[in-house]
Amino acid sequence: MKRIVLLTLLHVIAVTSSAFGQQDSLMLDKIYHESFYNGEAYDNLRYLTKEIGNRIAGSPNADKAVIWSKGLMQKMDFDQVYLQDVQLPYWDRGPQEKAYIIDSKEPLTVLALGGSVATPPQGLEAEVIEVELLSDLKKHGDQVRGKIVFINKPWDESIVETGVAYGLNSSQRSRGPSESAKLGAVAFLFRSLSSSRADDFPHTGGTGYIKGIDSIPAMAISAVSAIKLSKALKANPTAKVYLEQHSSWKGVRHTHNVIAEWKGTQSPEKIITIGGHIDSWDVGEGAHDNGTGTMGTLDAIRTLMALGYKPKHTIRLVFYMNEENGVHGASAYGQVAKDKNEQIVAAIESDAGGFAPRGFDIKASADRVAWIQEHWKPLFEQKFWVSRFLQGSPGVDSGVWGRHFPNTIMFNFRPDPHRYFDLHHTAKDVFEAVDKRELQSGVAAIAALLYLVDQQIDQL
Ligand SMILES: [Zn+2]
Numbered sequence: 001m002k003r004i005v006l007l008t009l010l011h012v013i014a015v016t017s018s019a020f021g022q023q024d025s026l027m028l029d030k031i032y033h034e035s036f037y038n039g040e041a042y043d044n045l046r047y048l049t050k051e052i053g054n055r056i057a058g059s060p061n062a063d064k065a066v067i068w069s070k071g072l073m074q075k076m077d078f079d080q081v082y083l084q085d086v087q088l089p090y091w092d093r094g095p096q097e098k099a100y101i102i103d104s105k106e107p108l109t110v111l112a113l114g115g116s117v118a119t120p121p122q123g124l125e126a127e128v129i130e131v132e133l134l135s136d137l138k139k140h141g142d143q144v145r146g147k148i149v150f151i152n153k154p155w156d157e158s159i160v161e162t163g164v165a166y167g168l169n170s171s172q173r174s175r176g177p178s179e180s181a182k183l184g185a186v187a188f189l190f191r192s193l194s195s196s197r198a199d200d201f202p203h204t205g206g207t208g209y210i211k212g213i214d215s216i217p218a219m220a221i222s223a224v225s226a227i228k229l230s231k232a233l234k235a236n237p238t239a240k241v242y243l244e245q246h247s248s249w250k251g252v253r254h255t256h257n258v259i260a261e262w263k264g265t266q267s268p269e270k271i272i273t274i275g276g277h278i279d280s281w282d283v284g285e286g287a288h289d290n291g292t293g294t295m296g297t298l299d300a301i302r303t304l305m306a307l308g309y310k311p312k313h314t315i316r317l318v319f320y321m322n323e324e325n326g327v328h329g330a331s332a333y334g335q336v337a338k339d340k341n342e343q344i345v346a347a348i349e350s351d352a353g354g355f356a357p358r359g360f361d362i363k364a365s366a367d368r369v370a371w372i373q374e375h376w377k378p379l380f381e382q383k384f385w386v387s388r389f390l391q392g393s394p395g396v397d398s399g400v401w402g403r404h405f406p407n408t409i410m411f412n413f414r415p416d417p418h419r420y421f422d423l424h425h426t427a428k429d430v431f432e433a434v435d436k437r438e439l440q441s442g443v444a445a446i447a448a449l450l451y452l453v454d455q456q457i458d459q460l
């Protein structure tokens with residue numbers, strides 16, 4: 001008898017869960033259909049990139065993007081749209097950088113690294129010391145004094161996950177200026193982090209200085225120019241290089257995160273945060289980084305709204321300011337949420353480009369990730385080609401505010417990584433580099449995840 005009851009019970013559970021699975025599967029079909037046929041992310045992205053353009057935090061363009069995206073949210077069925085105060089130091093590149101090899105007058109393509117100080121107004125000239133790794137510098141001891149340190153470390157082409165190749169080397173960019181200045185260097189030149197399909201576009205990115213050590217100008221050099229310079233130095237190790245840049249910090253600016261809330265119908269006090277950063281670097285148009293992330297998460301919500309969905313939990317869309325050079329927006333968001341003692345049950349972030357979706361990295365316990373792999377992954381895998389559901393790191397912004405919310409389960413959208421770092425932080429990151437179908441496919445994947453999180457987070 002007991003056995004029969006148990007079997008009946010198991011049967012009921014199996015039928016219920018497959019019915020749920022079927023219902024979810026139908027909903028995912030509708031989401032993909034809505035996104036492919038009626039998606040607005042691509043057109044919104046066109047406006048953001050072409051009418052507003054790049055938008056470093058604190059700049060007039062960044063403020064334009066804030067006002068415009070607030071207006072976009074106000075046109076939708078959110079219950080509340082508001083700006084959240086963010087204060088940050090504003091860094092400005094100034095007039096275009098110049099660099100060349102003195103003897104040959106051979107130009108080198110460079111970009112100041114974000115946060116860098118300027119050269120003297122008339123530029124500087126110095127010999128160059130080339131190494132692959134900062135740790136090699138010490139071997140050169142006194143020879144570093146008075147020279148430009150040139151880190152020429154090619155990208156590891158064998159790593160499929162390009163973010164890992166980037167991460168392997170990016171700490172040299174941030175630590176480099178101070179490590180070089182400690183040994184008396186006068187400037188720092190860093191080979192751009194990108195695949196060795198070498199082109200002449202330098203990639204900017206943040207750097208910093210250690211207090212008490214001289215701040216020296218720091219620049220990124222394109223892969224092609226790095227190869228050119230390295231060749232010239234082999235031919236003449238005492239060849240001098242001219243560098244000129246005018247970047248500086250311009251004091252504190254008052255700006256905003258943009259936030260919209262769609263109130264939950266069952267547990268409105270429980271919040272699901274979704275979004276990405278609205279700022280970009282000051283070159284290109286900030287299309288993949290991170291126009292696609294903001295316009296994509298907005299459109300994921302529009303997709304669910306268009307389908308008449310009513311969320312159980314409150315869905316809060318956040319466009320963070322200043323991910324690129326300070327993360328002050330995410331810090332402000334975290335502080336306010338902490339002070340209000342909010343219950344943020346889950347977070348979804350999109351900040352890895354708008355290429356075809358591959359899945360999500362998940363910051364959660366192994367048990368929870370296994371549950372997601374069992375219950376959600378099959379819904380995406382066969383039909384939609386989205387199969388990566390692995391334990392991993394959250395996005396940068398979620399990671400920063402998440403310090404106050406260690407138990408929040410966090411999802412980091414992962415599109416195809418192959419081409420992202422060809423464009424990342426360069427003049428090539430423009431609207432034309434985004435494919436509409438790939439972008440809307442990502443929107444659908446994010447909307448589908450948001451739906452599943454809202455429906456089933458309490459079972460996790
Ligand atoms: Zn980004």
